[in-house]
Amino acid sequence: MMSRTDALDPGWKPLARPDLVIRSLGREWVLFDPSRKRLHLLDLSGALVWSCCTGEHDVLGIERELRRAFGDQVEHTARVRDVLADFMGAHLLEG
DSSP: OHHHHHHHHOOOBBBBOOOOOOEEETEEEEEEEETTEEEEOHHHHHHHHHTTTTTTHHHHHHHHHHHHHHHHHHHHHTTHHHHHHHHHHHTTOOO
């Protein structure tokens, strides 16, 4: 059985919707979607994934960025595809 993250093309370059607002709240980040009037709480790794959703980084590049930021902390880098799938499911990305 294929998971929702298996369907992500490693060459896909996610692009964040330009109308969303992100703010730091201590050790967490809040992403506000004004069109849906929803808040999304992100941890540091989720916020870093979000910051890479510029349309310039592909999935593999985002994973490299997290490895660069967190070293061998697998729990952060292993979550990249899950976080991107969550962003897609919440309609936070263009396309």
